[in-house]
Each structure stands twice: as structure tokens, then as C-alpha cells.
Amino acid sequence: MFENSVKNSNSKRSSEFSKAENTGFVREVAHRIFAAEFKEANMQVKEGQDQYSPQYLITPTGAKVNRVFIVGTLTEKEDVGTDAEFWRGRIVDPTGAFFVTAGQYQPEAAQILSRTTPPEFVAVIGKPSTYTTKDGNVLTSIRAESMHVVDAATRDRWVVDAAMHTTRRLEKLAGSEPDVVKVREHYSTNVEAYKAMVAQALESVRAQ
């Protein structure tokens, strides 16, 4: 239903880049991003001037991310909080690792992270968050909204899903829309390298 109104009000821009406009509250889509791509993301944009305007992280293949959905293997976890619990976990997919955090404001995710013993397959829905180090590097992590233990089949299903979405984004990246051009200029994305990453991820699922 929102698709329609978005298109009417903003027909020139791609729907991918204009979901939250003019329609009041719209839930942000959870993007599927491989770890290797997520790690490289460092381009942030804010839509609108409002204090409550959503912030987005734009990835090298052009996903405009305010929420992610990832499934992988939880390999390490650690409570790094001083006063309250603050959990950090490392979740591995076929291309690399995500850092996931859950503190007192994500009680459900924190609770599950605290009682899960690695290694375990987990699904995480969360918000991207970035941290800039003193020497200017941008580190990305995911602030978990929710985390659940899942099975191997779900993990494989996610790899194929993420591969599909990454492939679609790569196809779009060849276009001439202003947003896409900006992404290309910022990252000079090596499309072939990302295609190879997708292929390798898919092969890893198939190999089993």
C-alpha cells in the first residue's frame, strides 16, 4: 500500500531510496548484507532535517540501510559492560564477520546473547551503527533489536537470500540514477570482486 503513495509523490527517485517519505511512519525494511560488504560501509546519510529523521548507512553495492537481517554462526561473545551488562558478539557468514552489540536498551537480544554458548547459528535483526577511530577508520557493527537461535537450514536459506539481494543491487549499480552514481563515486565499488564474493558464498552452501 505504501508503494503506491511513494511512487505518486516521488516518482523520479527509485523506490529503494525513498521509502520513508511523505507517508508518515513506515517500518524500515531489513536489508540482507554479507559481512564483507557491511565491513566496508562508511557512507552515512540522513533523510530530512528533523531530529527524528532516520539515519542510513549506504553500503558499497548501494543498499540504503537502516535495519539489517543477518544469519550466521555466533563464534565469540563477551560482556564488555562496566556497570550494566553490555554484550558483544562475533557472527560469521561465508564472507567474513559481523560485530553485534546488545546492551541494556536491547534487553531481549542481550538476554539471548548472554545465555547462548558459541558456536551456534543465530539470526539477528538490528540497526547498523558506526564508530570512527582516531585515525579515521570507520568500524561498523549491528545493534541487535532481536536475536534468536536458528537451525542450519535457515542459515543456508539466508546465504542464498543475501546473494540474491546483493546480485540485484550490483545490477542496479550499473545504472545512472543520481543515488547510484553517488555510491559509485564514494566507493569506486569493484563490482567484479563483489560478484566473486557472492559466487563464493553460494558455492560454500552448495558444497555441503
Next chain:
Amino acid sequence: MKETAKQIEARFLELGVKVQTSEIEDKLEQLVNKFKVPPEEARRNVINLFLKKYNIQKSDFFGPRETAMVKAADIKEDGKWVSLRAKVVQLWEANQESISQVGLLGDESGTIKFTKWAKASALPTVEEGNCYIFKNITTSEWQGQFSVKINKTSEIIPISEDIEVGSTPTEFSGAIVDIQSGSGLIKRCPECNRALVKGACGEHGKVEGIYDLRVKAVMDDGEKVQDILLNREITEALTGITLDQAKEMATEALDQAVVLDMIKSKLVGRYFVVRGAKLDRFILVETITQDIKPLEENIGKLLATAAPVAQEA
């Protein structure tokens, strides 16, 4: 101005009155050019003048003309005059003085909300389960949802045949990314079946609720978000928790939330395919199956498009 005059003449002719075009034009001319009346206002004024002169009812002039017969599912535009051949699927409570009846109409193509204005008091009252032809009704849109309004120029003609209401099933496949509050073990009002909030019904106040099990979830395929609604039957079959077990769990933990936690741990982060009728922003789920196919076929296709070079690696 010539155009307007011709239109007015044509309309009067339809009602069997011959008005001279020149006469209309003169009047319009005078109002617009001499008395600086805006054209739209001038048109109105001239029409009224001739209506009075020939003693024609306003409602006859502006009133029912044959409107196009449409199907419920084809109503995709705001502010159109249409006719509909449909069954009254559901009547809801009209909670506004200006509305006499409100509910859901359905035909072979699907369902649509209708509102019958109180001003249309000359029209018969429709009954649930009966079929009618609704002539000369208007379409309207609110936040992407379409409905039809029955006004005082509309006609309602009962028909004896039965219309099979199509449910226009929708399919959606994706991952469940959230379960909303108001899911799990809930209590409903025994009077109106609404879900209770803190033990009270919005309509009937504090009541002794009846337990029920349901799930309001959010699915997401990476491009779109879809709200889904699972009733008790579907919830029981999918989660393996029956209503009785849910009650037991809640009693044992002294907390209804344990049921919700359990449901979340079983559903969130998993892929599903759902089918069901679309209502508002929800899909009322009729079938739901877990989708766990990282299909060979899909992988092959993706690999072929992704990187023919890397495939050898």
C-alpha cells in the same frame, strides 16, 4: 466559454429541455466579463438560473447518470463514480452520526469497505449476506486503502442471485523479523471479541475476558514489509503450543509474556511462505509453511548471473 455553454446545453437536452446556446453564452459572458465572476461560479449560476426557469429539480440535473459497473478489486482511483454488484459480507458498527451503515462489500474479485451516509436516508437498509446492485456510488482513498461511499443520489437494488465472494488470496514469502505486542496469549471481550488492553475492552470497559492465542507478526523479504495475522488455529499448528498449554505456561510463570517469548524464539529470524486474504495492511494467514529451500536451482541461476568467471574457482 463556448465549451461550457455547449456542455450545459447538452446536459439540458438530455433532460428534454432545449435551451439556446446563444442564450447560455450571453449569460456567461455577462457574468464573467462584465461582473468579474469566476468562470466556475458563473457556470453554476447559469445552470441554476435555467433549472429554475424550466422547473427542473437540482437532483435530476446533478443526480444519477449511468455509472460504469466495476469490480471491487479494480477500484484503484479516488473520487470516481461507479456502480458495483456485490454482496454485503460484513456489517460493522457505525460509530458516527453521519454514517448510517458501514461494512464490507464483496464480489468475485475481492472485497472493499463501504460507507452509507446517514443523509442517504431514502435508501433501503442493507443486510448482511444479501446481494445488491449499488448504483452511482463514489470511490475514495485513505492512506492507500480504497472504499466506496453510498450517498443520497445512489441507488440500492436488491438482487436474488448469490454472489460468490472471491478472497483474492495473496502470497508473501520472506523472513519474520518481528512479533508485535498484543501477540501470544491474549484475552478477548466476551461481548464484541475485541482484544482486551490491561483487562479492559475499549467499548465495554472491565470485563471477564476469554483467552485466545494469536500472532501479529512482521515479515520482510528484503524489499517490502508485510504485516501478517495468525489466528488461534494457525498459531497452534505452527508453534505446537495449544491454547491450554499456553494457559498452563502462563499460570506456572505467573506471566503471560512467557508465551510470547516462546513464540518469538520459534518464529523470528525464520523464512516462511504465507497465503491468505488481504485485509487492510494485514494478510489474514490461511496457510503458512516454513521456507527452508536454499534451492540448488536458485544457486545455479544466481551463480550463472553473478560471476561466470568465479564459478571455476
